[in-house]
Amino acid sequence: MKNKFFNLFTSSLGLLLILSSSCQKGSVTEDTQLSAVNMANASSTTPLANAGGLRKVGYLSLHAVGNSDYAAYMTDFVTSQYTDIIISFINPDAAGNFAITPSITQAITIAHNAGLRVYFGIATQESNGNANTQINTNRANFISKIRRFLTENNIDGIDLDFEGVGLTANFSPFVIQLADSLQPHDKRLSAAIARWQSNSISTAAYNRLDYLNVMSYDHAVSNGNPRSHSSFADFVTDINIFSAKVPKAKINMGIPTYAWVFENGNPTAQIGFNNVLEQVPNGYCLNTVSPTSSRKLFYDGHPAIRQKVPYVLDQGIGGIMIWHVLSDTQDDATSIIKFINYCEQNPAGFYPGTYRINNTNSGKTLQLLGSSNLNGTAVVQGVGDALGTNLWRFNHVASTNYGIINNFSDKAMDVTGASMLANAPLAQWPWWNQAQNQLFKLVSDDQGYYTITAVHSNMRLQIDGASSSDGAAVVQSNANVNNNQKWMIWR
Incomplete structure (x- = not known):
């Protein structure tokens, strides 16, 4: 009314x-x-x-x-x-x-x-x-x-x-x-x-x-x-x-x-x-x-x-x-x-530019371990760094599926080895033109927090062990309702 x-x-x-x-x-x-x-x-x-x-x-x-x-x-x-x-x-x-x-x-x-x-x-x-x-x-x-x-x-x-x-x-x-x-x-x-x-x-x-x-x-x-x-x-x-x-x-x-x-x-x-x-x-x-x-x-x-x-x-x-x-x-x-x-x-639904991805449980942002641009560098949580490795771009592929590209290295977030197993870690690798283990489904809840689901495994991203420590790894896991699997995407 x-x-x-x-x-x-x-x-x-x-x-x-x-x-x-x-x-x-x-x-x-x-x-x-x-x-x-x-x-x-x-x-x-x-x-x-x-x-x-x-x-x-x-x-x-x-x-x-x-x-x-x-x-x-x-x-x-x-x-x-x-x-x-x-x-x-x-x-x-x-x-x-x-x-x-x-x-x-x-x-x-x-x-x-x-x-x-x-x-x-x-x-x-x-x-x-x-x-x-x-x-x-x-x-x-x-x-x-x-x-x-x-x-x-x-x-x-x-x-x-x-x-x-x-x-x-x-x-x-x-x-x-x-x-x-x-x-x-x-x-x-x-x-x-x-x-x-x-x-x-x-x-x-x-x-x-x-x-x-x-x-x-x-x-x-x-x-x-x-x-x-x-x-x-x-x-x-x-x-x-x-x-x-x-x-x-x-x-x-x-x-x-x-x-x-x-x-x-x-x-x-x-x-x-x-x-x-x-x-x-x-x-x-x-x-x-x-x-x-x-x-x-x-x-x-x-x-x-x-x-x-x-x-x-x-x-x-x-x-x-x-x-x-x-x-x-x-x-x-x-x-x-x-x-x-x-x-x-614009079906992508994200303005051009860079975004931060923060874990709702820890409040910390996704970034690259050691601020490295090398292939295979782990994706971890932290408080940001001087090089801006915690800034990401969203490459829209189809529907709610995106590639997530690090703005510093220009490399994509990737489930290591295209693993189908729980607790497989995330790392960065070159963008392989829509490789399934580099595609992620973004879905928000009523509050505006997102789940990020690997398309190839249908598993959600979370911080390993629900840790609040800097450097804790990002891994894929079976779906649950905990804040450790919820993310705020912001600019």
Whole structure:
């Protein structure tokens, strides 16, 4: 459910990030790897303007900024990254009339000049949410006012954000009648809905929508249950539910740019993704962070996007929806919408450049033993070195399979002798053009930590003996749920 429960968290916080796992008790470690990140590599990423086939629909809401100047936020960032903008919200007054401001008019012009479609949204859960009363008591007249407002102000369509009690028995007839009224005037109609009310709209009403904005977030936000509110599993479930309602090409799958805050296991607030990074500057490398021992933040970081965008493309989903635009960052290295656009065009899902791979159990980074560039040099854990042998590149081969190349030696991580045995060590060798023992499958969990699985043996990488010592070897082993087999990939 979209709501206004955003705050900015102005309390002073250190950069210490406590990494915790729901799979293993006593696994909380100090995140030394995120407390001193070199941002030079990340900030050098070239931004990608929106050039793909997916719709990118953004709700331009001013909830979190405290003013009503929409035009001020219709920047190059918006116009280069989105295809559709929903001005949220322009609600009717008690008589069903709509008012427009010079700022909204200017915002519409800016968006149209950049080739974007513009909708205005009405919402029943806003303080002036009179729409529900209008469709129950004055439907035909209200529809005429909507159509006139769209036409007079050169707006391309309307989005209906009717949640909770707004989805009455009169909503579906209203959708059908509104669609009939708008279609001859080439105006579009979309609706936002979450899974829990998916059966509140009739089949006939679903069929009349041009687009469906699926609110695939706010799942299982309850006391004592701190977990992702927008997990990949929930995302897949929502696609399955709504693709049975409308053609997949009409669906815009929702991705949040905000976090749910849990204090001592209980949900207390929502904050924007940009506010998450104010607390933990490199939190975009994960989907869950703990700025303090009592606080956990759950959101969609880059690991979630690496899963969701390829799945949307694979399933033939028509678009992605963002709630909301101004909770994102505009930074090339961290922005959610920029990374969505990048992943659409680049199946590798990793920006060009180098990454560190840190073991979640020890907090230490993968590097070359003795800083050597010789063939057969062991891959071990450590704290980095002056030559940067702890910097790696990802060569994408297919699907989730990658070669992992050391930036210092330009040689590939390799399971020694292509062994199929547990505890076989990792070393570096020249990149043998997709040799199976040099290919690794990268899969992230809900928190954003990766398992790294050798393709030839189907075994996972871990630190030998779950050691925390510098120089401990990296080996392959049978899968388990321990943090020793989880890795944070960061820049």
